[in-house]
Amino acid sequence: MNKFHICILLFALFASCANQHEPSGTYDLLPLIVPDYADVTVPPNVAPLNFSVPEITKGYVSFESKNYSFVVGIRKGDLSVPKRKWKKILGENRGKDISVSVISKDEGRYMSYRPFAISVSLEEIDPFVVYRRIDPGYELWNKMGIYEREIESYKERPLYENKMTGMNCVNCHSFAQYNPDIMSFHMRSSFSGTYILKGNNIEKLLIDNNEAGVPSLVYPSWHPEGRFVAYSSNVTRQGFYTNDPNRIEVFDNASDIVIYDSENHLINKSSLLFSENSFETFPSFAPDGKSLYFCSAPAVKMPDSFDSVKYNILRVSFDPENGTIGNKIDTVFNCMDTCSASFPRVSPDGDYLLFTVMKYGNFSIWHREADLKMVDLRTGQFVDTDPWNSEETESYHSWSSNGRWVVFSSRRGSTLFTRLYFGYIDNEGNVKKPFLMPQKNTGYYDYLLQSYNIPEFTTFRSKMSSFRVSRVAKSDKAIKVRQGLNEGF
Incomplete structure (x- = not known):
């Protein structure tokens, strides 16, 4: 091992020990964290709960469980939890609690706040x-859209944005049995109509009161x-x-x-x-x-x-x-x-x-x-x-x-x-x-x-094509909806 690698190893060990410095005292109160994630219940497949600690600029946060623990440094009052460590501690604690302790560093002293729990459910949440x-x-209104968020990460992507159709109103999306490929939504103002999506088929419905x-x-x-x-x-x-x-x-x-x-x-x-x-x-x-x-x-x-x-x-x-x-x-x-x-x-x-x-x-x-x-x-x-x-x-x-x-x-x-x-x-x-x-x-x-x-x-992930939807919206082709059964009239 050369001198360069030795220096890197010693630096890493030093940084690790600094982050886990033992507190010299305790505060008998919970820390102020934003968002308030104290004592919440989370699924085992959710993105890391990053939070800020407005009253603390330096210190660290300890996540502890029976079989796995780790610490994360507080930087300018913010906490960014590593995704791999978060996923591992959730996976190993289904149906259990994770103890979270916030430790502040003030004038060279490390002080620990009262710990709180994050409970992990046995059951996952939809992706x-x-x-x-x-x-x-x-x-x-101005810009609006319908968006899909992956819950296990922070990834968000637009399914449809109104900039595709003249900044009109898009609203009231709905799915059949959690299936994003069977969908209904409306457009108002420009290109008005109800839109039905089933797989690759897109229909624009023309709703006329007389028909x-x-x-x-x-x-x-x-x-x-x-x-x-x-x-x-x-x-x-x-x-x-x-x-x-x-x-x-x-x-x-x-x-x-x-x-x-x-x-x-x-x-x-x-x-x-x-x-x-x-x-x-x-x-x-x-x-x-x-x-x-x-x-x-x-x-x-x-x-x-x-x-x-x-x-x-x-x-x-x-x-x-x-x-x-x-x-x-x-x-x-x-x-x-x-x-x-x-x-x-x-x-x-x-x-x-x-x-x-x-x-x-x-x-x-x-x-x-x-x-x-x-x-x-x-x-x-x-x-x-x-x-x-x-x-x-x-x-x-x-x-x-x-x-x-x-x-x-x-x-x-x-x-x-x-x-x-x-x-x-x-x-x-x-x-x-x-x-x-x-x-x-x-x-x-x-x-x-x-x-x-x-x-x-x-x-599962939607296959909706915003370009195909906008083409259907802008075309003159629409399905005229007619009256069917009229019971009791």
């Missing part, structure tokens, strides 16, 4: 989450078998508050639900879901495809009675052979005029119903009091979801394919920008403290002036 990123606003029986298609839910899509058809308006904790109220003047047959390009309607006497919205198929959940409220004059609209969650049976619904509607969650419900989502095993509640209305993202609630469908009892909620808005949410993880949008830490959190529920129905979607740069969210919207899990 991808798809969402829209959009500037916060009310009427105007289809509805003016537009809005909130979607795919049937698990991929033939039918339940859509709401909403006439949506908005108004601004002059003196209220909420900035804006988004409401429907009318809303109904229809069933779209994607094989025959037909709209099926039923008087149970399409009535002037009720506002029906937010359809959601059960995982077994045998029933459809949705929100409904008695129709009132809008906007005069906007704060009296209270939505309940209802359920009706569904026949996947012909796309028809049953003749009996059950009330699954009755707000009893004390709240209003939106976004019903049933867990993949059919055991739990997760939804959002607010004081009134259905557009929860603009309600600061909006929270997540859950009912055990086997017992009818509420599940404690307090660990997932905050003092600010919790709104849209989706289940992972194994039913152990939920992704939801939240405005905690900000009343303007929506961020994504992942929450765990164990096999006994206990929910755990959620964690913010990690980023490589600890200051990423401080500089991102966009909100996340409509997070949906997918189980």
Whole structure:
């Protein structure tokens, strides 16, 4: 071994020992870390939880478990966890806790803060989450797009950006059974229409009220078998508050639900879901495809009675052979005029119903009091979801394919920008403290002036071609959707 190699080895050993310097004292308090990852539960396949320690400029962080431990130096208050070491400690601690200790260096002394835990679940999370990123606003927009994020890394890539079609609005993406190659989304303003993607086939749907029986298609839910899509058809308006904790109220003047047959390009309607006497919205198929959940409220004059609209969650049976619904509607969650419900989502095993509640209305993202609630469908009892909620808005949410993880949008830490959190529920129905979607740069969210919207899990990488979608959008070719069955009219 030559002198050069000896010097390198001694330097590495010295640096390693310096990073692991034994603390000479302790602080009896937890360190301030941003994001707050103390005592969260994470899957074994998630990117490193990098964080900053604003009150510490020098020191190190120790990650300890029974069989494997490592330390990471704090540089200018930031921590960047090596991916290989992170992956190894997660893999060796499924179903266990990792102890995390922050040690500061101040005036030559090393002081240790009270350690916290990061729990590792046995179950993995789906590899991808798809969402829209959009500037916060009310009427105007600029750049927006639908993006795919790999959860085990920090890689994000656009599936479609509106710069391809004249900076128009793209929204309301939805997938069948976590399959990104069976997809629905809309374009508004320029090249308006509903777009259906199945593998390499891309269809632009022309929705005309005279032909289809509805003016537009809005909130979607795919049937698990991929033939039918339940859509709401909403006439949506908005108004601004002059003196209220909420900035804006988004409401429907009318809303109904229809069933779209994607094989025959037909709209099926039923008087149970399409009535002037009720506002029906937010359809959601059960995982077994045998029933459809949705929100409904008695129709009132809008906007005069906007704060009296209270939505309940209802359920009706569904026949996947012909796309028809049953003749009996059950009330699954009755707000009893004390709240209003939106976004019903049933867990993949059919055991739990997760939804959002607010004081009134259905557009929860603009309600600061909006929270997540859950009912055990086997017992009818509420599940404690307090660990997932905050003092600010919790709104849209989706289940992972194994039913152990939920992704939801939240405005905690900000009343303007929506961020994504992942929450765990164990096999006994206990929910755990959620964690913010990690980023490589600890200051990423401080500089991102966009909100996340409509997070949906997918189980493999999308093959969507934005160039082919834009060509279809700009072409004159479109499929005219016609009326199909009209039950009860």
